Amino acid sequence: MPTADNAKPWTIAEVAGHFGVTLRTIRHYEELGLISPQRLGTVRLFHPRDRVRLELILRGRRLGFSLEDIATIVNMYDAEPGEVGQLTYLIEQIDVRRRHLEQRRRDIDATLAELDEVERRCLDDLRRLQS
Amino acid sequence: MPTADNAKPWTIAEVAGHFGVTLRTIRHYEELGLISPQRLGTVRLFHPRDRVRLELILRGRRLGFSLEDIATIVNMYDAEPGEVGQLTYLIEQIDVRRRHLEQRRRDIDATLAELDEVERRCLDDLRRLQS
DNA sequence: GTTTACCCTTACGTTAACGTAAGCGCCCCG
DNA sequence: CGGGGCGCTTACGTTAACGTAAGGGTAAAC
Known part of the structure; x- marks a missing residue:
């Protein structure tokens, strides 16, 4: 059964625990308009939609994007x-982002290759020392 | 001929121009010990080795690493x-870095997939508007 | 009924990664 | 020989992304 239990909103502490961030971080993201959790009185309630957005935000953060960039994403x-203008503009923006990301993937691959190289040298040196 | 011409060191302005950064940035990286260009009097001279390091540094920066992390890399x-202890420690560090980078590549792939999805929706909407 | 556990807002503090301005030295050109 | 052009150092300024402390509300728990 698709339990209604699963739909119970989370408190800010639960969200913070789940994502491994502080309460301040979450409030900060709200200040910047990155998320807009429901309010019950003054208390914040986080629905699945909010959690998905946070996931996206943190992914962008790991990738080194500024919170401003992340907002547009x-x-x-x-x-x-x-309207049409909006849509074509959005498509352009997507292409820009895509190019950024592809550049970064190249950066990652290059770095990984070099790490492999360094590790190989290390292992060689180790073998030499132990023989 | 492997021209000695090719070995002519670069000035700070040439390096900055080549990499698209400011003089201040380069000096900042030297302050942090990320590069140590030769000095001729007070003037900095950048040899290929320095340029390679800068390339690595900027790649790390694009990937969102802190300059401190970049230093260790x-x-x-x-x-x-x-000695053996150093080598095994280094190998561990390489593994840590590798895991980070692989996580980021997953982030990138996930984001690219979602961008594709968004773009598809946009194109659909466009077609609908123009039919 | 007050302590404990969370939650809130407001606001100043901190760190990283440079930006920017001031003031000086050196060399070459007209 | 007096500007420009380029480079240097010192040092304070700035921005982003939170950290942290102060002060206060509410509700279940003892």
């Missing part, structure tokens, strides 16, 4: 259909 | 053979 994900 | 590249 996550806002692309739930943009309303809008 | 680039210093791995030209570590002296050393």
Whole structure:
């Protein structure tokens, strides 16, 4: 059964624990408009939608994007259909992002290759020392 | 002929121009010990070795590493053979870095997939608007 | 009924990674 | 020989992304 239990919103502490960040970080992201959790009185309630956005935000952060960049990215994900100009602009932005990401993947691959090389040298040196 | 011309060291302005960074940035990296260009009097001279290091540094920067992290990475590249303890430690560090990078590549792939999805939706909407 | 556990806001503090300005030295050109 | 052009150092300024402390509300728990 698709339990209604699963739909129970999370507290800020639960969210922070789940993602391994502090409460301050989450509040900070709200200040910047990256997330807008529901309020019950003054208390924040985090629904699945909010958790998904946080996942996206943290992924962007790991990739070294600024929170400002991240804002434009996550806002692309739930943009309303809008008019033609908006859509073509959005598509352009997607291409820009894609190029960035592809550059970074090349950076990663190059770095990984060099790490392999360094490790190989280390292992060689080790073998030499132990023989 | 392997021209000695090719070995002519670069000025700080040439290096900055080549990599698209400011003079301040380069000097900052020297302050942190990330590079140590030769000095002719007070003037800095950049040899190929320095340029390679800068390339590595900027790659790390694009990947969102802190300059401190980058320092440990680039210093791995030209570590002296050393003793067994050093070597095994270095190999561990390489593994740590590798795991980080692999995580980031997963992040990139996930983000690219989602960008594709968003773009597909955009193109659909466009077609709908123009039909 | 008060202590404990979370939650809130406001606001100043901190760190990294440079930016920017001031003031000086050197060399070459007209 | 007096500017430019380029390079240097010293040192304070700036921005992003939170950290941290102060002060206060509410609700279950003892």
